[in-house]
Amino acid sequence: MRLSRLLLLLALGTVPAVGAAQRPARAATPGTPPAGIPARREFRHRETILVEYHEASGYGAVELRPALVAESPEVRVQALFTFPGRRPAAPPAQVSFAVVSTAPSARFTDAPRLSLLVDGARPIRAATVVKQVGHVPEGVRETVAARLPRATFLRLATAERATVVVDSIEIPLGETSLEALRDLASRMSPAGFEAALAAHEVTEQVEGFTRHKVLYEAGDVDSVARPTLLARARFPAGVPRTMRYVRVEFVVDTLGRVEVETLRGQSPTADAPFLAELRAVAPLWEFAPARVGGRAVRQIVRQEVVFDPLDR
Numbered sequence: 001m002r003l004s005r006l007l008l009l010l011a012l013g014t015v016p017a018v019g020a021a022q023r024p025a026r027a028a029t030p031g032t033p034p035a036g037i038p039a040r041r042e043f044r045h046r047e048t049i050l051v052e053y054h055e056a057s058g059y060g061a062v063e064l065r066p067a068l069v070a071e072s073p074e075v076r077v078q079a080l081f082t083f084p085g086r087r088p089a090a091p092p093a094q095v096s097f098a099v100v101s102t103a104p105s106a107r108f109t110d111a112p113r114l115s116l117l118v119d120g121a122r123p124i125r126a127a128t129v130v131k132q133v134g135h136v137p138e139g140v141r142e143t144v145a146a147r148l149p150r151a152t153f154l155r156l157a158t159a160e161r162a163t164v165v166v167d168s169i170e171i172p173l174g175e176t177s178l179e180a181l182r183d184l185a186s187r188m189s190p191a192g193f194e195a196a197l198a199a200h201e202v203t204e205q206v207e208g209f210t211r212h213k214v215l216y217e218a219g220d221v222d223s224v225a226r227p228t229l230l231a232r233a234r235f236p237a238g239v240p241r242t243m244r245y246v247r248v249e250f251v252v253d254t255l256g257r258v259e260v261e262t263l264r265g266q267s268p269t270a271d272a273p274f275l276a277e278l279r280a281v282a283p284l285w286e287f288a289p290a291r292v293g294g295r296a297v298r299q300i301v302r303q304e305v306v307f308d309p310l311d312r
Contacts, residue, residue: 127147201298
């Protein structure tokens with residue numbers, strides 16, 4: 001949990017100051033999830049959800065890392081809830097929800113408004129909204145975050161159609177983004193949290209936090225996944241014949257094969273023809289799998305692929 005995110009949570013009132021008194025949450029009744037919380041299942045998304053515990057404050061968190069919802073300009077959504085202890089004893093009363101925009105210049109006002117349009121119902125206006133601004137090579141990164149009551153967040157997560165509105169800018173959420181929010185929401189019940197945690201393969205210590213996640217990354221392993229055979233993808237037809245650099249990520253399994261359904265690009269719409277060609281040849285790729293303590297593990301691989309129109 002980076003310092004900037006912790007400060008944002010403190011501003012939203014979702015994390016107590018270190019040393020603050022903690023009131024134990026009421027234990028939830030075992031069995032089916034509380035009303036509105038989705039049951040655990042296989043959710044159809046490839047976003048990253050982390051489970052973290054901060055030793056100094058004694059609080060845990062479940063976080064959906066910023067998930068891409070629009071490319072130009074880039075917009076991502078992020079969500080997080082906290083709880084006292086290593087495991088939630090009851091569903092959280094509130095969820096922090098944020099829109100992260102990266103653009104050449106600022107897009108939102110200094111005191112932004114955030115509303116939710118859910119399944120054609122009247123707009124839901126967030127009462128508590130804060131904004132952070134940072135400068136990055138691409139321009140300005142604005143984070144507009146709101147503290148949502150549990151019932152409001154669950155309406156968003158379980159919606160069939162949803163749009164986030166910041167000031168007057170509408171940001172539709174696609175099915176993949178909603179699936180990621182549903183996955184996070186399913187962990188709000190103690191039983192759902194335990195079921196999700198059991199599937200996490202990786203535990204690491206990061207800046208005072210104990211972090212659990214499903215897949216290994218390059219920094220988590222003793223030896224990274226390395227290619228032994230790569231079939232070159234064709235330059236796609238019907239696009240300008242100029243050099244193209246496509247950033248992709250995918251999962252390499254314990255046998256050194258690419259899990260093709262996990263292959264995605266940083267710019268999925270703009271790079272769609274190139275990604276289609278990569279998915280066509282990815283089943284032919286072979287890797288020496290990543291290893292931890294001598295055993296093969298699944299690892300996320302991120303790389304840049306060059307498409308040269310002169311290649312034959």
